[in-house]
Amino acid sequence: MLFHTWTFFIFFIVTIVGFWALRPTRFWLHWILLASAVFYGWWHPYYLLLVFYSTALDYFIVGWMERGPRLAKPGWRLSASVVVLVGAVVVGLMAPGGWGGLVAAVGFFAVVLAVGHWLRSRRAWLWVSIINNLSVLVFFKYAGFAIENMNTLLARLGAGQLPSAESLMPPGWEYVLPVGISFYTFQSMSYTIDFYRGIIAREPSFVRFAAFVTFFPQLVAGPIERAKNLLPQFAKIPRVTLADVSDGASLFLVGLFKKVALANYLGPYVDRVYGDVATQGGAALALATFAFGWQIYFDFSGYTDMARGAARCMGFRLMLNFRNPYLAVSLADFWSRWHI
Incomplete structure (x- = not known):
């Protein structure tokens, strides 16, 4: 369920209506959790x-x-856990019918949890x-x-x-x-x-x-x-003002513009050049590389703006994640601006 689809628009309207209806009750938090489960399960259950x-x-x-x-101090328990861990993985990989990986994973995680309880x-x-x-x-x-x-x-x-x-x-x-x-x-x-x-x-x-x-x-x-x-x-039901709704909607629309009008516009050209590098000239490759840098920025920045806008409409404030990263003066400065 992508932010820039009608499916998400309908989902968000239903979520907002339910959120406002349950605000006077203690079930507003359960509603957000249910909405989040539906949203994520929509991709794959x-x-x-x-x-x-x-x-x-x-x-x-x-x-x-x-x-x-x-x-x-771990003492002898750590050595014993390593032995049991190796045994669990070996037994799991020998399990029949395609269940070996799951058995090995369960054995691995069980032993790691056991180590925590022992220590x-x-x-x-x-x-x-x-x-x-x-x-x-x-x-x-x-x-x-x-x-x-x-x-x-x-x-x-x-x-x-x-x-x-x-x-x-x-x-x-x-x-x-x-x-x-x-x-x-x-x-x-x-x-x-x-x-x-x-x-x-x-x-x-x-x-x-x-x-x-x-x-x-x-x-x-x-x-x-x-x-x-x-x-x-x-911890408590957020206070939602008209300014929250208007600012959130504006932020969502800015992110939508970055994603649909800018990132998606640059994407086909980048794909066409990178998909056939052998026949492209130096100028085309340089331009595609330049365009790709802006494509990923508008993509990530656009999704972040839409996320912050949707949350703001419900009274939640998410952190700013991008601060003009291409104005950075060093790699460390770039990373801190890209992920604040």
């Missing part, structure tokens, strides 16, 4: 399992972290969160690429082949990159990191924390919100 796993993982880890000491330290739980979240992210973003290149190398060496990433998925499940997985993974993980550093307090409500992680305006294209900024906004 099994995506919801991944975002639920990441959300539940960090919610419970912070609860366990709150009860643990700052440091603990019972805040630092151990922090690493459990980081390892679990990044493992899921790395598998879906890079496993296919890594395995393909490894198999190419093994073929040249005359060795056996690794199983493809598709074969590691349960039967009937596609190996596809979940939309927005980087955004909600880092947003959920930032909550654990900020709690460990003492920046924020533990969030007792799972519904409130889940609404923070899955908030649909910024779920698939950012900006990535720190818990200290967005999570407190879900």
Whole structure:
């Protein structure tokens, strides 16, 4: 469900109507969570399992972290866990019928959680969160690429082949990159990191924390919100003024213009030149590279503006994510302007 489609327009109208109708009740937060689940599940239903796993993982880890000491020595438990972990992965890969990858993943995550319970330290739980979240992210973003290149190398060496990433998925499940997985993974993980550093307090409500992680305006294209900024906004029903609605609508329209009129206008030319590089001259390649730089800026910036505008119409304020990045004077300055 893309922001610049009629499907999203209808979805957003229904969401706004339901949000206003439930404002006097305590179910407004549940409505936002339901709307976010529908929005994300629209791309692919099994995506919801991944975002639920990441959300539940960090919610419970912070609860366990709150009860643990700052440091603990691993001792023999760490060695035992490594042995069990290797065994779980080996057994999982030998499982029949395409379920091997899932069995190996469940074994892996179970052992990592067991390590956290054995060590019972805040630092151990922090690493459990980081390892679990990044493992899921790395598998879906890079496993296919890594395995393909490894198999190419093994073929040249005359060795056996690794199983493809598709074969590691349960039967009937596609190996596809979940939309927005980087955004909600880092947003959920930032909550654990900020709690460990003492920046924020533990969030007792799972519904409130889940609404923070899955908030649909910024779920698939950012900006990535720190818990200290967005999570407190879900503590009570936001006050929505006429200025919020008008500013939000204006911001959404600016983002829509960047995406549809600018990014989508430059895209066909860039694709045509990059799709046939061998026949293009130097001037055409230089112009396409210049156009591509502006295409990705208008694309990302446009989506961010639309996200901030949609949220503002509901009374939520998302952070500014772009500040004239092409005016940067260094690479570090560029990155800080691109992702503030």
